[in-house]
Amino acid sequence: MTSPNDPPKVSTALGVAAAVYVGYALFGFVPGLxxxxxxxxxxxxxFVPGYLLRNDPERARRYQVGPDSPIPPWDGRAARVALLAGAVVFPPFCAAFVWFYGQVCGGNTWLVDPLVALEAHLPTAGALEAFLGELCRRYEPFDGFRIVLPESFRAYGYLGTVYAVAVEIFVVALPEEVFHRGFLMSVLEERFPPRHRILGVPFGLAAVASSAVFAVGHLVGMAQVGRLATFFPGLLFAWLWKKTGSLWAGTLFHAASNLLMSVLLSTTFPAG
Incomplete structure (x- = not known):
């Protein structure tokens, strides 16, 4: 028998994650929803994490999913760590992005052939190939000087950029971090404490498993095997959470990553 101070069971946390994503998928088939x-x-x-921990306010506070608000307390140090992480990660990522699509859109598909072959045996067969084909029809090699902001960023005299930043932080990154890192990863860590350290930060099965759920969840929104690659940034978001003790580090880095990807895509594959 469990007491109110016992952590949620791993099976409960994983079951809730599955129910949330299945519910999201089913909503797509219901007219009006x-x-x-x-x-x-x-x-x-x-709100689901805080509801599940409504009788355990101290644990909700430790997980940063409540008890008074689902928004974690602001942490300036976490913001600085996120900024430093971006300075380290984003330049090589941009270079890798330019090189990758230069290869793929130039006809050298050896990088994606294994994924295309894997997807051929799945219900999503052909989705990745079609996606890349559509992108590459608009491909323009990056010359190092031309930056094209997405049209939505340029709307209303570039006030669209402010809107895009707000959406990425509060509608995309923060809720995903609250659920996957704050709740799911924390529950898993209580059952499977980290046994290793990466750059001095405790890291283990909980980070890996919650990142896997995060990646699989992305398939629900778009059934394309390439979206499983979100597993890897998920690991970095988990590391930032453990490094700073604040969900804001992963949230800000997560949002910045999405915004950067939008700019890279609009620059490399301009519309029209």
Whole structure:
């Protein structure tokens, strides 16, 4: 028999994650609900963890999912660590992005052939190939000087950029971090404490498993095997959470990553 101070069971946490994503998928088949399923998913990410821990406010506070608000307390140090992580990670990522699509859109598909072959045996067969084909029809090699912001960023005299930043932080990154790192990873860590350190930060099975759930969840929104690659940034978000003790580090880095990807895509594959 469990007491109110016992952590949620791992099976409960994983079951809740599965239920949230299955519910999101099913909403897409219900007339009138398909248009609001994204909002429902965000609400679930924000509020389900706090509801499950409503009788355990200290644990909710430690997980940074409550008890008074699903928004974690602001942490300036976490913001500085996120900024430093971006300074280290983003330049080589940009170089890798330019090189990768230069190869793929130039006809050297050996980098994606294994994924295409794997997807051929899945219900999503052909999705990745079609996606890359559509992108490469608009491909323009990056010359190092031309930056094209997404059209949505340039709307309303570039006020669209402010809107995009707010959406990425509060509608995309923060709810995903609250649910996957704050709640799911924390529950898993209580059952499977980290046994290793990466750059001085405790890191273990909980970080890996929660990142795997994070990646698989991305398939629900777009059934394309390439989206499983979100597993790797998920590991970095987990590391930032453990490094700083604040969900804001992973949130800000997560949002910045998405915004950077939007700019890279609009620059490399301009519309029209």
């Amino acid at each position: 398909a248009d609001v399923r994204g909002l429902a998913l965000v609400a679930a990410f924000y």
